[in-house]
Amino acid sequence: MDANRKKTLQLSISRTMRNLEANNMNAAYAETKEDALKLVKALIPSSAMTASGGSVTLEECGIMRFLREETNYIDRYGKGIDKEEQRRRDGLIFLSDWYLASANAITEHGEIYQVDGRSNRISNLAFGPSKVIIVAGYNKIVPDLSSAVIRVKTVAAPANAVRLCRDTYCAKKGICVSPRHDEADLMCHADCGDDTICRNTLVMKRQQEKGRITVIIVGEELGY
Ligand code: SF4
Known part of the structure; x- marks a missing residue:
């Protein structure tokens, strides 16, 4: 990366971390995805009961592999898990020691913006x-919540809809059916289709329990 761009990026990351801390979240920086994995390993004891949301970022960092192979990981995504068993595991995940996920966007004001289809991820992030x-990755940082909404509608959701083989407008066109940000366009529209991955939205701001949430920002582009 160009040295000038790197400098401004570092300033943006510092602003974001400072404001996450002000919102009662721990913030850490990892230069590479390998460093991110080391940080996660240092935080989670091997006996811990862990769980995660589906995440390309966690896969890219090798964190999913670590969780599956070296912790007591509650897997709700494995093959052969029917709806009833998934529901049972969702109950266990609610009581787990550690829950890991990525973010759809993180604002420089220290807010985390998440949009879910099923919403098991945002439920566990908020409480449990x-x-x-x-x-x-640094690519998830945006200036404010308006930019976070646009990021999801133009980058994250279309790519995730393709990844998850969803029959949505954005999977076909590469952009949301309503790629704007105003009150009328914040949530899913009926003409997006029943396969929508934008049913519920979570904005994580100032947390009540200081330090429950740790955010690791990585100096590499990860996920979408
Ligand atoms: S609301 Fe529908 S079309 Fe828009 S990003 Fe979400 S899934 Fe895609």
């Missing part, structure tokens, strides 16, 4: 598991 770790 004792500790939460959010890992995100």
Whole structure:
């Protein structure tokens, strides 16, 4: 990366971390995805009961592999898990020690913006598991919530809809059916289709329990 761009990016990351801390979240920086994995390993004891949301970022960092192979990971995504068993595991995940996910966007004001289809991820992020770790590449940082909404509608959701083989407008066109940000366009529209991955939205601002959430920002582009 160009040295000038790197300098302004570091300033943006510092602003974001400072404001996350002001919102009662721990903030850490990892230069590479390998460093992010080391940080996660240092935080989570091997005996811990862990769980995660589906995440390309966690896969790219090798964190999913670590969780599956070296912790007591509650897997709700494995093959052969029917709806009833998934529901049972969702109950266990609610009581787990550590929950890991990435973010759809993180604002420089120290807010985390998440949009879900099923919404198991945003439920666990908001309340339930004792500790939460959010890992995100620098590409998830945006100036404010308006930019976060646009980021999801133009980058994150279309790519995730393709990844998850959803029959949505954005999977076909590469952009949301309503790629704007105003009150009328914040949530999913009926003409997006029943396969929508934008049913519920979570904005994580100042947390009541200081330090429940740790955000690791990585100096690499990860996920979408
Ligand atoms: S509301 Fe529908 S079309 Fe828009 S990003 Fe979400 S899934 Fe895609």
